[in-house]
Amino acid sequence: MRKLRLIALCIAMVAMLAACSSEGEKKGEEKAEAPAPAAKLVLGVAGAHSGDLASYGLPTVNAAKLVAAKFNAAGGVNGAMVEVYAQDDQCKPELATNAATKMVSEDVKIVLGHICSGATKAALPIYLESKIILMSPSATNPPLTQSGDYPNFFRTIAPDDAQAALEVSFAKSLGLKKVAVIHDKGDYGKGFASFCKQFIEKEDGIDVVLFEGVTPGAVDYSAVVQKIKSSGAEGVIFGGYHPEASKIVTGMRKKGLELPFLSDDGVKDDTFIKVAGKYAEGVYATGPKDLSSVPMNQEAVAAHKAEFGEDPGPFFSQAYAAAQALLTAVQRAGSTDYDKVTEALRTQYVDTAVGKIKFDAKGDAEGVGFSVYQVKDGKYAEVK
Amino acid sequence: MEYFLELLFGGLTRGSIYALIALGYTMVYGIIELINFAHGEIYMIGAFTGLIVAGLLTMLGFPGIAILAIAMACAVVWAAAYGYTIEKVAYKPLRGAPRLSPLISAIGMSIFLQNYVMLAQTSDFLPFPELIPEFDFMKGMGSMLSSSELAILTVTVAVCVGLTLFIKYTKLGKAMRATAQNRKMAMLVGINVDMVISATFIIGSSLAAMGGVLIASHIGQINYFIGFIAGIKAFTAAVLGGIGSIPGAMLGGLVLGLTEAFATGYVSSDYEDVFAFCLLVLILIFRPSGIMGKEKIQKV
Numbered sequence: 001m002r003k004l005r006l007i008a009l010c011i012a013m014v015a016m017l018a019a020c021s022s023e024g025e026k027k028g029e030e031k032a033e034a035p036a037p038a039a040k041l042v043l044g045v046a047g048a049h050s051g052d053l054a055s056y057g058l059p060t061v062n063a064a065k066l067v068a069a070k071f072n073a074a075g076g077v078n079g080a081m082v083e084v085y086a087q088d089d090q091c092k093p094e095l096a097t098n099a100a101t102k103m104v105s106e107d108v109k110i111v112l113g114h115i116c117s118g119a120t121k122a123a124l125p126i127y128l129e130s131k132i133i134l135m136s137p138s139a140t141n142p143p144l145t146q147s148g149d150y151p152n153f154f155r156t157i158a159p160d161d162a163q164a165a166l167e168v169s170f171a172k173s174l175g176l177k178k179v180a181v182i183h184d185k186g187d188y189g190k191g192f193a194s195f196c197k198q199f200i201e202k203e204d205g206i207d208v209v210l211f212e213g214v215t216p217g218a219v220d221y222s223a224v225v226q227k228i229k230s231s232g233a234e235g236v237i238f239g240g241y242h243p244e245a246s247k248i249v250t251g252m253r254k255k256g257l258e259l260p261f262l263s264d265d266g267v268k269d270d271t272f273i274k275v276a277g278k279y280a281e282g283v284y285a286t287g288p289k290d291l292s293s294v295p296m297n298q299e300a301v302a303a304h305k306a307e308f309g310e311d312p313g314p315f316f317s318q319a320y321a322a323a324q325a326l327l328t329a330v331q332r333a334g335s336t337d338y339d340k341v342t343e344a345l346r347t348q349y350v351d352t353a354v355g356k357i358k359f360d361a362k363g364d365a366e367g368v369g370f371s372v373y374q375v376k377d378g379k380y381a382e383v384k
Numbered sequence: 385m386e387y388f389l390e391l392l393f394g395g396l397t398r399g400s401i402y403a404l405i406a407l408g409y410t411m412v413y414g415i416i417e418l419i420n421f422a423h424g425e426i427y428m429i430g431a432f433t434g435l436i437v438a439g440l441l442t443m444l445g446f447p448g449i450a451i452l453a454i455a456m457a458c459a460v461v462w463a464a465a466y467g468y469t470i471e472k473v474a475y476k477p478l479r480g481a482p483r484l485s486p487l488i489s490a491i492g493m494s495i496f497l498q499n500y501v502m503l504a505q506t507s508d509f510l511p512f513p514e515l516i517p518e519f520d521f522m523k524g525m526g527s528m529l530s531s532s533e534l535a536i537l538t539v540t541v542a543v544c545v546g547l548t549l550f551i552k553y554t555k556l557g558k559a560m561r562a563t564a565q566n567r568k569m570a571m572l573v574g575i576n577v578d579m580v581i582s583a584t585f586i587i588g589s590s591l592a593a594m595g596g597v598l599i600a601s602h603i604g605q606i607n608y609f610i611g612f613i614a615g616i617k618a619f620t621a622a623v624l625g626g627i628g629s630i631p632g633a634m635l636g637g638l639v640l641g642l643t644e645a646f647a648t649g650y651v652s653s654d655y656e657d658v659f660a661f662c663l664l665v666l667i668l669i670f671r672p673s674g675i676m677g678k679e680k681i682q683k684v
Contacts, residue, residue: 083610213653222645226391255530274511
């Protein structure tokens with residue numbers, strides 16, 4: 001048995017070596033055959049392509065392939081054919097640094113990825129050192145852009161706090177002066193509520209009069225409702241999910257408290273309307289922008305269906321947009337020069353699958369993000 | 385002052401529900417010294433039965449108050465059947481076993497029932513119809529006390545009075561007290577102990593089912609997991625009041641409900657549970673047998 005295992009191990013090692021060498025040979029051949037090294041532009045794609053989170057990473061690879069094919073059909077970028085070079089990180093920070101090192105050694109200049117915030121953060125310093133531009137379709141952790149540490153990082157998805165910023169500006173537009181901020185003590189709900197509180201405190205003419213967490217699953221929330229009432233709040237912002245939200249709204253409305261109720265995308269869910277019933281009417285909730293009306297997105301989804309025979313997975317549109325933005329920026333810059341490409345990303349608008357976008361000084365896309373919805377006649381309708 | 389009254393009524397409502405469930409814990413403990421951890425699930429099953437029956441009756445076009453009465457009755461009967469069956473299946477075969485065995489069996493039962501309802505119904509939250517109508521004479525009370533809160537309080541008071549009288553004056557009540565004092569002696573004087581134990585489970589389950597239907601109609605939603613937290617809180621209330629004592633369970637429920645309401649109202653809802661359990665620890669330090677518990681607990 002032991003011998004057998006040893007033999008198997010040996011075979012595996014030999015096979016690995018053989019694979020490496022054949023790859024090396026191939027590269028050598030390519031180099032020899034390629035008439036000019038500038039004739040190809042490598043678009044790196046890093047993210048979870050295997051493991052539990054592969055369903056988030058693989059749509060990115062598909063998106064990159066589709067965009068690359070589209071650019072190649074139109075004659076490439078600055079005359080160079082786009083080639084997709086994928087590296088798996090399984091959303092693990094330690095593998096992400098490996099992937100980053102691989103990109104550096106392959107001399108890739110633009111990378112689409114990574115998928116997870118943690119992995120992205122681990123890999124960013126390596127990219128920064130080698131002046132590689134990174135654009136993520138899915139890493140929403142706010143400090144990645146806002147810390148200002150990574151001028152080489154961009155993203156086509158709105159950061160976690162963008163929703164809170166929208167919520168607060170919407171609350172202001174409703175004319176609310178005193179707001180009660182309630183959350184469910186969870187990571188997501190409390191995080192969102194804390195951002196709301198921060199942004200409200202920065203604004204003039206609007207104050208947080210109550211900031212509290214409720215216990216999910218508690219028998220009833222009447223005491224919190226009384227507290228909202230006695231705090232003199234003119235509106236309620238809730239961070240959390242729909243079971244608590246529907247209990248609080250029902251409690252408020254039953255006590256005759258007709259204050260505007262604003263919440264997050266954990267509440268922008270049809271179950272909320274079903275459970276809260278008539279009390280759900282008029283509730284506001286923010287949620288991701290509806291992309292189905294963006295023509296470029298429709299085209300991208302159709303291309304995916306034609307090529308892969310199924311509907312695209314999560315973050316596909318954001319990844320498609322990121323690939324478009326990166327390649328367009330290289331085209332506009334005329335080369336893969338770091339300064340010129342980042343300059344192009346920051347200054348010029350580009351039409352993408354998530355709409356017309358440009359990147360701000362910190363790397364967040366302007367023009368993507370969230371919309372406010374309101375329950376009307378038992379359905380969420382976008383507030384324009 | 386108004387704020388104080390609002391919190392008071394809110395706390396009393398919540399406390400009443402705890403008390404209704406705690407009665408089941410305390411009675412079962414009084415008779416067979418078992419913590420019936422599946423009791424919270426009985427409360428949940430009562431609420432689900434109420435939902436299903438109410439839905440059916442609404443489809444058939446019954447008037448509001450009839451729906452409430454029939455749904456409540458069905459929930460009570462169905463939950464009582466569950467309580468009876470659970471005792472027969474999970475506890476009776478273990479009656480001579482070490483005390484740990486029925487406790488583990490109880491926890492197993494609780495998990496089984498949760499999963500059973502989740503698979504048979506849904507894991508989603510479901511809307512529960514408002515069965516208690518808005519009373520006209522309540523309009524003047526404004527937001528202080530709603531009609532469903534009033535109904536919950538009334539039912540709880542009625543149940544408590546009825547149960548006390550039942551234990552004190554009926555033959556079965558007397559048999560229950562005798563069994564609680566000494567099971568072997570009760571058997572020797574000709575009391576059917578098995579029947580007494582079944583009756584205890586049936587009464588306890590009925591009360592929990594009432595609590596389930598009332599609170600579900602008050603807050604308007606249920607799911608398969610509601611029994612867990614309500615059960616833990618009611619168990620705390622029973623210990624707080626002195627487990628094994630019926631007036632203790634009622635008092636413990638109310639004290640716990642009021643503590644939570646005032647902690648939320650005057651401090652912060654972040655600390656709702658912290659205050660509730662600090663109170664429990666304090667009482668157990670100074671009165672190890674609970675508020676109403678005597679040195680040697682007067683059972684049932």
